[in-house]
Amino acid sequence: MSKIPKTMTGAYLPGDSTVEFKMYNIPEPGHGEVLLKTKVCTICGSDIRCIYHEHLGKGPEGYQKGMIAGHEPAGQIIKCGPSMRRFKEGDRVLVYHISGCGLCNDCRRGYMISCTSEKYRKAYGWQRNGGMAPYILVEEKDLVLLPDSLTYADGAQVACGFGTVYEGLEKIGICGNDAVLVTGLGPVGLAALQLAKAMGATLTIGTDVSEARMKIAKKLKLADHVIKAGPDTVAQIRALTGGMGVERAVECSANDKGRLTAIQATRKWGKIVFIGEGGTVKFNPSPDIIHDQKTIYGSWVTNIWRMEELVERLVRWNIHPDKLITHRFPLETASEAYALMAGGNCGKVAVCFDEELKGRKSC
């Protein structure tokens, strides 16, 4: 492997819809840590909403100024600290994007996302340096091995995007009985359509207000029906399901109207999972959920064992998340990458290094 330099350029987000660069020392991995050569770091809707436009989170949830951004990295281990237990130099890996204390109840369940330790919970790209730089220091316990047949760009999307969706789908349970509605066809919603189909859904319906997003879903043939969101979306979905509505709905828009559609287009006894974050929703409990015996689940990211199983299943299902990447940028033009993602006229946007800059042909 090539010699590791002493310093590198990394990108951080000052919170005014711009990207800035500065020099960082390349850290030496300590006990239980590895240094990754970053290959890809994809951009998430949460990066845009909570960091890029403004710094929304507070305290331990807040983005720490000057921190290298990017919580969706994948890369190759280039150097190991002492006492590795499982991983070794050369391994291709993705990263569970929150490093937890390892000892609280949530960490013991594998949900480091909700680690309760204010001192030790640190998300990559928020409270510790993330993937928008050529190297990233990662704890061995946060790594998931990437199967040979998945690309780094596939892997980068597993933690936050596909993993989050998989968790939500497992919570509501998907099988061959189900028609599944996905509201919001950003990268998360597009992942939901793909995984729902792989898990057995026999009818998939996607809805968005954005023509660009609808076009991607259609072009990649990710849904049986793609509907423009509007005042009669619920009626259209009912018409496609014999007047009944879908058995399962996956809410990925974070929009109040999208949320209401997910609830109202679900049939009696159906299940809805809310994945889109922020904002609010107003509905009438009796007619909208209680009298129809519906259940709404909330789902936050996933646990690391499910992520490990997901990469195995992606191989079995022949699903390549990198298909959703419409634009790849080198780190020097990361500001264009964030601006594009913020504008929404795109699928998934990735900042790439080395062989991933060329990438595979996507949509």
Ligand SMILES: NC(=O)c1ccc[n+]([C@@H]2O[C@H](COP(=O)([O-])OP(=O)(O)OC[C@H]3O[C@@H](n4cnc5c(N)ncnc54)[C@H](O)[C@@H]3O)[C@@H](O)[C@H]2O)c1
């Ligand atoms: N729960 C979690 O753990 C978790 C993890 C990752 C991301 N997220 C959240 O999931 C959401 C989706 O992420 P993304 O990266 O795809 O974001 P995104 O902003 O790219 O996608 C949201 C989509 O919803 C569409 N939309 C807006 N109003 C709509 C409506 N009324 N009906 C249907 N669609 C509508 C938008 O046009 C857009 O295409 C974000 O809110 C993100 O913060 C949650």
Ligand SMILES: [Zn+2]
């Ligand atoms: Zn994310």
Ligand SMILES: [Zn+2]
């Ligand atoms: Zn913890």
